Amino acid sequence: MPTLALTDTVAGKSRAAALVIGIAKGEDGPVLATGAESLDEAMGGKLLPALIAVGATGKEGEVTKLATLGTAGVPVVVAAGLGKADEDGRFRTESVRRAAGAATRALSGTPTVASTLGLVNGDDEATVRAAGEGALLGAYDFTRYRALSQNGRKAPVAKVTLVVGKSRDRLTRAAVARSTALAAAADLARDLVNTPPNDLHPVELAAAARDAAKAAGVRYAVLDEKALAKGGFGGILAVGNGSANPPRLVLLSYRGAKAKTSIGLVGKGITFDTGGISIKPSTGMNLMKSDMAGAAAVVAAVCAAADLGLALDIDAWVPMAENMPGGNAYRPGDVVTMYGGRTVEVLNTDAEGRMILADALVRAAEDKPAYLVETSTLTAAQVVALGHRVSAVMGDEALSRRVEAAGERSGEPMWAMPLPEEVRSGIDSPIADISQINAMWDRGAGMLVAGTFLAEFVPDGLPFAHIDIAGPSYNSFAPYGYTPQGGTGVPVRTLVELMEDLAANG
Ligand code: BES
Ligand code: MN
Ligand code: ZN
Secondary structure, three states: OOEEEEEEHHHHOOOOOOOEEEEEOOOOEEEOOOOHHHHHHOOOOOOHHHHHHHOOEEEEEEEEEOOOOOOOOOOOOEEOOOHEEEEEEEEHHHHHHHHHHHHHHHOOOOOOOEEOOHOOOOOHHHHHHHHHHHHHOOOOOOOOOOOOOOOOOOOOOOOOEEEOOOOHHHHHHHHHHHHHHHHHHHHHHHHHHHHHOOOOHHHHHHHHHHHHHHHHOEEEEEOOOHHHHHHHHHHHHHHOOOOOOOOOOEEEEEEEOOOOOOOEEEEOEEEEEEEOOOOOOOOOHHHHHHHHHHHHHHHHHHHHHOOOOOOEEEEEEEEEEEEOOOOOOOOOOOOOEOOHHHHHOOOOOOHHHHHHHHHHHHHHHHOOOOOEEEEEEOHHHHHHOOOOOEEEEEEEEEHHHHHHHHHHHOOOEEOOOOOOOOHHHHOOOOOEEEEOOOOOOOOOHHHHHHHHHOOOOOOOOOOOEEEEEEEOEEEEEOOOOOOOOOOOOOOHHHHHHHHHHHHOOO
């Protein structure tokens, strides 16, 4: 990840290898955003006409490069599109974040970049944060597995310097620290999601969580397959049984100074999902290396919370297993006794996420947190309902609204979905306490069935939210804004935003 720094040196005097400025859609064509004035002056007022001449319109996602031909200290200027300003002349923080990300993506191969995007709304902390966060997130590259094809590829930007009004201001400096912590956390989750499943079994995912926890000063504990058997974690063991690679349950604990509230976190860590005996079709099965995105996000979010010193207590329970159709695999028809004693009739081994999550939720609730939040790549139905960029939130209404609001602030869209009462009777089992899926093979509302199943394992009175990230945690399409192809880091920044809200407001 690039380093992030601040400077008071105005754009026109910048000595960076490239300078990023904002361009917006005005009433009568493109306009320069605040921050580029001194550069325009150095260029004799010709900056905007030159950008227009090469096709700039100011729309979101647009990146236009221009040589300054000796008129300014900086050889290249990059105009990043911000779209239309609102009535007060302000740009949404997400527009700034995306513009910053698109610019650093387009600047691969340029070592040092300066940016005036933190100034486009005047000089406020939120905009500086967004400009920094977007720039860092956009500079992501996953090169660990390029052996012979590395040569000739451009290295991501190594240093980003934000032009601000007062580089020594306390809030501005805090904004840099926060952007750096959030981008590092998102990048950790991206790296883990992108790591191939032959190098990331439950044991390796647990080790990655341990390393991250150690670096952040977070307490780490792990239950191996023997401890899981002793503890009666039937759901995790059932799924893990089909694989030669044993399951794990990881605990990360953080205690915030002056903490007045607490949260339990749970994240789905299926390191590869073949479907098990109810095996998936082969097309696209490779994408199931990302079935641990919830686990990766929870681990990264706890570490970011510790980095930021948030004033709340966190206990994160992260179940990890590989869903394989081995000779000892669990089968449709099995009845599994879960942690806490509830019995589940298995009907489809591809609904493995809810099996490992139910155990972890019951365990997490034993810590008596004030809130419980779980995230998982749980259902294909989430993608059908909300697509590839909007995650679904289910559970306690007030908590779901706070998750939605946190997603809005972080630029990770979330939409609240219901858990209707009639869905519950659809998972009554004729022989066990509950069915794993709808016994009538009713395919309707698969996302809500999964959410209803999970909620069944959470004690009454504990505010619980389930975030289904099946689509948004992985981008199979072209990069956009600050979002690369592959692991996106969703919902790391939303979890941190939510915890900041809980720490501040209870
Ligand atoms: N990991 C999958 C869900 C998934 C699908 C995530 C596509 C990302 C992209 C999950 O374990 C699964 O297989 N769910 C099944 C449940 C069904 C058998 C009730 C599904 O959604 O089809
Ligand atoms: Mn599955
Ligand atoms: Zn799965």
